[in-house]
Amino acid sequence: MAKISLEELRKLREQKQDALQKRDLAGKDSQIIVGMGTCGIAAGAKTVLDEFLKVLDEEKIENVAVTQTGCMGLCYVEPTVEVIVPGMPATIYGKVDAAVAREIVKSHVIGKKLVTDHIYDRPSVDIMKA
Amino acid sequence: MAFRNYILVCGGTACESSRSQQIFDNLKLEAEKQGVADEVQIVQTGCFGFCEQGPIVKILPEDSFYVKVAPEDAHELIAEHIIKGREVKRLLYDKEKAAKHAQVEDIKFYQKQFRIVLRNCGFIDPENINEYIARDGYAALEKALFEMTPEDIIEQLKIAGLRGRGGAGFPTWMKWNFSKNVESDIKYVVCNADEGDPGAYMDRSTLEGDPHSVLEAMTICGKAIGAHQGFIYIRAEYPLAIHRLEVAMAQSKELGLLGKDILGSGFDFDIEIRLGAGAFVCGEETALLQSIMGHRGMPVPRPPFPAVKGLWEKPTVINNVETWANIPVIIHKGGEWFSKIGDEDSHGTKVFALTGKICNSGLVEVPMGTTLREIVYDIGGGIAHGKKFKAVQTGGPSGGVITSENLDTPIDFGSLVKIGSMMGSGGMIVMDEDDCMVDVAKFYLNFTVDESCGKCMPCRIGGKTMLGILEKITDGKGTMKDLDTLTEIANTMRKASLCALGQTSPNPVMSTMKFFRDEYIAHIVDKKCPAGKCKKLISYVIDPAKCKGCTACARKCPVSCISGSLKQPHTIDQTKCIKCGTCIQTCKFGAISIQ
Numbered sequence: 184m185a186k187i188s189l190e191e192l193r194k195l196r197e198q199k200q201d202a203l204q205k206r207d208l209a210g211k212d213s214q215i216i217v218g219m220g221t222c223g224i225a226a227g228a229k230t231v232l233d234e235f236l237k238v239l240d241e242e243k244i245e246n247v248a249v250t251q252t253g254c255m256g257l258c259y260v261e262p263t264v265e266v267i268v269p270g271m272p273a274t275i276y277g278k279v280d281a282a283v284a285r286e287i288v289k290s291h292v293i294g295k296k297l298v299t300d301h302i303y304d305r306p307s308v309d310i311m312k313a
Numbered sequence: 314m315a316f317r318n319y320i321l322v323c324g325g326t327a328c329e330s331s332r333s334q335q336i337f338d339n340l341k342l343e344a345e346k347q348g349v350a351d352e353v354q355i356v357q358t359g360c361f362g363f364c365e366q367g368p369i370v371k372i373l374p375e376d377s378f379y380v381k382v383a384p385e386d387a388h389e390l391i392a393e394h395i396i397k398g399r400e401v402k403r404l405l406y407d408k409e410k411a412a413k414h415a416q417v418e419d420i421k422f423y424q425k426q427f428r429i430v431l432r433n434c435g436f437i438d439p440e441n442i443n444e445y446i447a448r449d450g451y452a453a454l455e456k457a458l459f460e461m462t463p464e465d466i467i468e469q470l471k472i473a474g475l476r477g478r479g480g481a482g483f484p485t486w487m488k489w490n491f492s493k494n495v496e497s498d499i500k501y502v503v504c505n506a507d508e509g510d511p512g513a514y515m516d517r518s519t520l521e522g523d524p525h526s527v528l529e530a531m532t533i534c535g536k537a538i539g540a541h542q543g544f545i546y547i548r549a550e551y552p553l554a555i556h557r558l559e560v561a562m563a564q565s566k567e568l569g570l571l572g573k574d575i576l577g578s579g580f581d582f583d584i585e586i587r588l589g590a591g592a593f594v595c596g597e598e599t600a601l602l603q604s605i606m607g608h609r610g611m612p613v614p615r616p617p618f619p620a621v622k623g624l625w626e627k628p629t630v631i632n633n634v635e636t637w638a639n640i641p642v643i644i645h646k647g648g649e650w651f652s653k654i655g656d657e658d659s660h661g662t663k664v665f666a667l668t669g670k671i672c673n674s675g676l677v678e679v680p681m682g683t684t685l686r687e688i689v690y691d692i693g694g695g696i697a698h699g700k701k702f703k704a705v706q707t708g709g710p711s712g713g714v715i716t717s718e719n720l721d722t723p724i725d726f727g728s729l730v731k732i733g734s735m736m737g738s739g740g741m742i743v744m745d746e747d748d749c750m751v752d753v754a755k756f757y758l759n760f761t762v763d764e765s766c767g768k769c770m771p772c773r774i775g776g777k778t779m780l781g782i783l784e785k786i787t788d789g790k791g792t793m794k795d796l797d798t799l800t801e802i803a804n805t806m807r808k809a810s811l812c813a814l815g816q817t818s819p820n821p822v823m824s825t826m827k828f829f830r831d832e833y834i835a836h837i838v839d840k841k842c843p844a845g846k847c848k849k850l851i852s853y854v855i856d857p858a859k860c861k862g863c864t865a866c867a868r869k870c871p872v873s874c875i876s877g878s879l880k881q882p883h884t885i886d887q888t889k890c891i892k893c894g895t896c897i898q899t900c901k902f903g904a905i906s907i908q
Contacts, residue, residue, distance in 0.1 A: 186569030199447035219398035251398025
């Protein structure tokens with residue numbers, strides 16, 4: 184008697200592929216970079232990072248890598264997050280909390296629309312408001 | 314469960330010997346302590362191939378490539394990189410690029426490489442079958458069992474043009490076809506993991522990093538030729554590779570990917586490990602089979618070839634580890650895909666263990682047809698310590714040297730034979746101006762003389778006699794006639810030895826004599842060793858003009874052969890000097906030289 188059938192092996196592969204793909208940047212065209220300097224962490228960047236991971240998982244979005252970086256220099260609006268999505272300007276959001284993180288995924292990543300209230304650096308605030 | 318970071322710690326033998334196990338343990342401990350244990354997955358992988366810079370730790374998804382990591386660095390890696398998201402710059406491979414990212418793609422060492430055999434090494438956890446499965450593992454087996462006939466499988470290998478990676482380069486499909494066509498109730502599949510060339514460790518790393526690829530390939534072969542039993546012959550001195558194989562086999566059996574009725578196809582296949590005692594001759598296929606059967610490891614005449622009459626007189630396909638590791642990819646992606654890699658003569662890739670006087674020693678996998686220059690200079694980073702390139706030795710004790718004139722020769726089976734060397738199993742030892750070619754030839758011959766099984770006379774006596782002549786030459790007692798005698802014995806050995814060990818063991822001598830004849834002549838006529846290696850032909854001399862009489866060398870000399878009083882030039886008593894070189898290392902004024 185076979186212990187595992189062909190179908191079961193294929194299912195197992197699919198499942199595990201998911202887990203393994205998350206490891207690699209290859210195949211991911213978008214990036215969410217959370218500023219996690221001391222200032223960012225103190226302002227709650229950790230919660231934001233966790234929320235991003237949670238929402239992406241919920242929405243089953245596979246093409247976004249969530250990474251972290253040091254302080255972006257905008258300490259006055261921490262936590263800061265840079266979002267890079269093809270066809271959209273690279274954007275730096277400030278004062279991001281869990282709710283904003285959720286909105287960034289829903290409107291910026293999925294809906295391809297900027298979350299204007301929270302743009303602090305790139306693209307230039309003046310242009311956005313004009 | 315998603316993790317936000319993945320830490321891959323190299324668990325190859327080279328890195329393990331520089332405490333990678335402890336790094337792994339410390340990282341786990343630190344992740345626990347700093348409260349990120351459930352956000353970070355820490356995996357022990359197979360060899361990354363960049364052994365020169367080991368131990369290696371790679372952190373994903375940033376793809377930060379940390380080198381020469383110590384167990385003490387674990388705290389900082391977790392605290393800085395994982396918690397704060399700041400790369401630990403001092404440990405990054407490319408520190409200038411640290412501002413951006415030291416990504417694997419940026420490292421020249423990896424740029425010219427193309428990884429088929431090492432596809433999973435350094436990425437998956439070799440002790441976790443699920444990770445292999447996720448990287449299309451066992452997909453080729455599915456195809457072979459349910460969609461392909463034995464003829465289809467062999468046809469794909471034929472289209473791929475895969476040739477044996479163990480050294481001789483015999484077309485793999487032909488071997489399989491021979492066995493398939495023999496009527497027999499029992500047939501066998503054997504993996505030759507008796508890697509023995511000095512400086513070669515491709516097969517060990519493949520088994521350590523991706524053991525399932527070999528198991529899968531052997532099962533496919535079983536289906537193609539109608540065999541139900543496989544053996545992996547591996548030397549006992551590869552404990553980590555054996556351990557990983559055992560773990561892999563247990564996991565495969567548990568899932569039913571080995572054993573009875575695999576995946577419900579009705580096909581049975583099982584594999585056993587046989588440990589060798591590390592005799593070089595057991596890498597020769599007929600000797601290996603003798604050893605598996607419990608006999609003394611000695612070659613037997615061919616034909617009959619093992620494919621027709623091997624283990625217990627039954628048809629036996631025997632392939633080398635690297636050949637096996639190619640097969641799942643060929644079956645999965647198709648022979649045609651494989652045939653497009655490489656050059657016209659040879660298809661696919663070849664793994665080399667790059668060692669010797671090179672900046673980046675390690676494991677490299679390149680498409681066939683890559684030039685030696687690309688391997689030595691682009692991937693290997695050139696000669697260490699700014700010295701001058703002299704030659705590369707390929708093919709181990711059966712191969713020959715390649716000199717700077719042939720640096721642009723494409724590496725494939727045909728081209729290497731044309732310039733008097735051979736592909737061999739993949740050892741590649743780089744030599745610089747400090748290496749004496751007569752001494753190198755002596756080293757290899759010494760190895761084969763030691764490892765000769767003694768069964769046939771040309772190898773047993775021929776090798777020993779040649780070695781005696783080489784010793785005479787390096788002692789400064791050689792004559793020009795000795796060179797003719799060497800050639801004569803070599804020709805006899807090549808023609809009359811029973812197996813490849815004896816037939817090829819004169820190669821290093823003949824090849825160095827051909828390309829570096831002037832060095833042989835310098836030893837014989839001028840009684841000089843141009844590289845300053847042969848102890849009997851050199852003497853250490855103190856330059857009285859430079860010697861300050863500090864007595865440092867005299868105090869360090871183990872045989873007390875340096876004399877002279879304080880602040881006066883010293884002298885070396887040549888009759889007592891053992892040429893150990895301690896004085897040269899001790900002298901701060903550069904007053905001692907080799908003449």
